[in-house]
Amino acid sequence: KAGVTQTPRYLIKTRGQQVTLSCSPISGHRSVSWYQQTPGQGLQFLFEYFSETQRNKGNFPGRFSGRQFSNSRSEMNVSTLELGDSALYLCASSLAKGSTEAFFGQGTRLTVV
Amino acid sequence: GENVEQHPSTLSVQEGDSAVIKCTYSDSASNYFPWYKQELGKRPQLIIDIRSNVGEKKDQRIAVTLNKTAKHFSLHITETQPEDSAVYFCAATSGGYQKVTFGTGTKLQVIP
Numbered sequence: 105k106a107g108v109t110q111t112p113r114y115l116i117k118t119r120g121q122q123v124t125l126s127c128s129p130i131s132g133h134r135s136v137s138w139y140q141q142t143p144g145q146g147l148q149f150l151f152e153y154f155s156e157t158q159r160n161k162g163n164f165p166g167r168f169s170g171r172q173f174s175n176s177r178s179e180m181n182v183s184t185l186e187l188g189d190s191a192l193y194l195c196a197s198s199l200a201k202g203s204t205e206a207f208f209g210q211g212t213r214l215t216v217v
Numbered sequence: 218g219e220n221v222e223q224h225p226s227t228l229s230v231q232e233g234d235s236a237v238i239k240c241t242y243s244d245s246a247s248n249y250f251p252w253y254k255q256e257l258g259k260r261p262q263l264i265i266d267i268r269s270n271v272g273e274k275k276d277q278r279i280a281v282t283l284n285k286t287a288k289h290f291s292l293h294i295t296e297t298q299p300e301d302s303a304v305y306f307c308a309a310t311s312g313g314y315q316k317v318t319f320g321t322g323t324k325l326q327v328i329p
Contacts, residue, residue, distance in 0.1 A: 137317065147261070147306060147319040160316040194260065205251065206317060208260040 106131065108197050108209035116215045122183040125212045129176050129197030136178040137206065138170060141192040150193075153178055185216045219244040221309050223320025230297050231328050238323045240307035241289040247309040250283060250290050255322075256303045264305075265292070297327045 109128040117123050129136050137160075138150040149162035153172035170180040176197075182189055192213050196206035220243040230236050242250075248269040253261035267274045267281045267290065274281050278297075283290040294301055307320040 139319075146321040149317065149319070152316065204249075205263050205266065208253075208262070210260050 108195060108207050110193075110195055110209035110212050112212060113210065114213045114215075116217060117185050119185055119187060119216055121185050122181060123185060123214060124179055124181045125193055125195075125214075127178045127180075127195035127197075127209055129178070129195075130207055133197035133199055133207075134176050135198045136172055136176065137196045137198075138178070138180050139194045139196065140164075141194055141211070142190075147194070150180065182214075187216050190214060190216045219247060219309055219311060219316070219318040221307060221318045221320045223307050223323060225323060226321065227324045227326070229326045229328060232297060232299060234297055236294045236297055236301070236325055236327075238292045238305055238307065238325070239289060240291070240309075240320050241287075242309040242318075243288065244309065244311050245285075245288065247311040249310040250281070251308050251310070251317075252281060252292050253306045253308065253319075254303045255306065261306060294325075297325075299327050299329050301325060302327045 111126045135154045137152040140148045150164055151158055151170050152160040156172045167183045172178045192211045194208050194211045196208045198204050198206045223240045251266040252264050254264045255261040265276050265279050265281050267283050272283055278295045280293045304322045304324050306322050308317050310317045
């Protein structure tokens with residue numbers, strides 16, 4: 105079966121712009137989590153969605169938001185981009201029945217100039 | 218909230234030697250502890266996991282141990298090979314809400 109798909113793979117934006125990233129989970133997975141990965145900070149949890157509801161949220165400013173659709177696909181949005189938002193954004197999907205393995209997408213590499 | 222600390226941040230071993238990576242967690246409610254391997258330019262992938270009702274789990278050259286009392290868990294790789302070179306992340310998950318907290322990662326280099 106198809107894995108987790110993230111689009112686009114690469115993105116270059118200018119400071120002040122906004123960006124929307126997309127994540128399609130594995131079929132049947134209802135939980136989607138988003139992470140920001142930077143060389144110095146590792147994997148930082150952004151938020152997690154389950155059945156269109158945000159269940160968990162990390163310590164990121166309100167410029168970072170997300171949503172999940174009825175087909176479990178998820179989007180995250182970053183408004184008023186800053187240079188420090190340059191990172192690899194990973195999403196992961198899981199069955200979410202208790203604690204289960206999370207499968208990661210390839211990520212979207214965002215560069216803010 | 219949960220806090221996961223991981224050590225060391227970098228580790229170099231000779232091929233054939235063993236490698237050990239250690240993590241501690243703060244939330245006693247955490248009950249699932251996965252380990253992910255991320256090769257350069259690739260996505261993290263699960264290599265082994267352990268649940269809080271088990272003290273040790275082994276899969277070929279990889280093993281994980283969990284000490285719930287001390288709130289620490291470790292990854293052991295024996296007979297290391299060059300293809301084991303990657304960044305390894307530990308994580309702790311609490312409850313059924315899939316809130317996963319990752320450690321900061323260990324860059325393992327296996328020298329041929």
